[in-house]
Amino acid sequence: MLGKMEGALVEARRINHKLKTLVVNYGGKYTYHADAFAEYLTGLLYEAGDQYNSAFVSLRNAxxxxxxxxxxYAFPTPPDLMDRTLRMARVLGFRQEFDDLSRVFNxxxxxxxxxPDRSRGELVVIHYNGFxxxxxxxxxxxAFKDGWAYVTAAQAQTEDEKKMKQAREMARAISADEQFKVAFPKFVPSPTVIARARLTVSSETQQVASLSTHKTQDIETIAVRNLEDRIAAIRTKAxxxxxxxxxxxxxxxxxLLKEAKSELAREIIRKSLQAAATAAEQADVRSxxxxPREINLGFAALAxxxxxLSVDYTDAGDTLITREVxxxxxxRAGRKTFIPLRSSM
Incomplete structure (x- = not known):
């Protein structure tokens, strides 16, 4: 378990390092330049490893x-986050930070x-929902005249300078109104019916707790906004x-037309080249x-x-969609138990 925890911390640190690199490279001009969920999860992992100072810093950042x-993050701040941050401040004896955060976040x-009650353990549910x-x-x-203006403005370069020179020479002979195709990527949402997970926790003899997961990461919104931030540059290059x-x-x-012997041959040449050009012009649609579409978290302090665990997956109106056990x-006392859930409806 310790090895898995350390591995998870390594991956969380990599996320934060990547985001900091993006800020350095792009000056924070993109909307997505810091990840609240990554900080939140890192804080939970630090807390699980008894690294309370690091946990406090990550939770406060989140x-x-x-x-x-x-x-x-157009949804309420996860209800657990501020309570947990204040508890970390209490463990560390950070009274001033405790008071300041209490005031700022009401x-x-x-x-x-x-x-914190070290005699109890904590159940941490990570719910990966949708796609x-x-x-x-x-x-x-x-129109070619409009497209070539982008080449001039961008001072486009190519590894083959001979081809670039040929393209510039040919551009003068192309009619300004001739049309060519340009392709761009666009995100399409993957809707999901399930909105949350509601859990009932039972011992051998009785029900002891219940909890619901709350949204902590909206990957769909991040993906769409990140592409929107970059689409102008993508279009210019494309x-x-x-x-x-x-x-x-x-x-x-x-x-080729110089060598063609008939109008039919010339037409075949034109159509073949048009088909090849159309096939070559494709947007990068890798994703x-x-x-998941979103990541939700839920918590319960348990003896x-x-x-x-009885898990009910419900829609936004709390109608039951499916269930698992x-x-x-x-x-264990003073420890966290992480349980992943996956729903895709």
Whole structure:
């Protein structure tokens, strides 16, 4: 278990390092430049490993990001987060930080009551819900004069300078109104009926607790907003590349037509080159299809023991969609037990 926890912490640190690199490289101009859920999960892992100072820093960062990044996190701050952050401040004896956070986030918690109960363990439910959006291709027809303007503005370069020179020469001979195709990526949502998981926790003799998961990460919104932030640059490069490719195609067409012996041969050449150009112009529609649409978390403090979890997956109106039962869940005093759930309806 310790090895798995350390491995999870390594991956969480990698996420934060990647995001910090993006900020350095792009100056924080993109909406998605900090990840509240990554900080939240990192804080939970640090707490599970008794690294309380690091846990406090990550949890506080998560709270600030949820509050600041409302375009990405357009849902209430997870109810557990601020309580947990204050409890970490209490463990560390950070009274000033405790008072400041209580005031800023309007959380009412008594300093004496904030000390965690180490005689109990904690169930942490991570609910991966739905599937992330997927990319499709959208294409437009653009006049050559407009497309070539992108080449000039972007000062487009190519590894083959000879081809670039040929494209520039051919551009002068192409009618300004000739049309060519440009393709761009677009995200399409993957709707899901399930909104949350409601869990009942039972011992051998009785029900001892119930909990619901709450949204902590909206991968769909992050993916869509991130593409929106970058689409202008993507379009500029795509149009410039397509314009260059079109000019090169016309240059090849001109040379082949010189050798054609009949109008039929010339028509076949034109159609073949048009088909090849259409096939070559494709948007990058790669995406990580196995990611969930959203990630929800739920928590329960429990006495040490072995439990059975009854999981009800419900829609936004709390109508039951499906159910599963998980048996043999062990809770240990002062420790966390992480249980992953996956729903895809």
């Amino acid at each position: 709270a600030n990001i949820y509050a600041e990044q409302i375009k990405l 959380v009412k918690m008594n300093w004496k009551d904030a000390a 992330a959006p997927y990319k499709i291709e959208e294409s437009i027809e653009i 149009i410039a590349r397509a314009a260059i490719r079109y000019a090169l195609q016309k240059a090849v067409e001109r040379e 990580w299809r196995t990611l 040490p023991g072995i439990y059975t 998980i048996r043999g869940v062990e809770i």
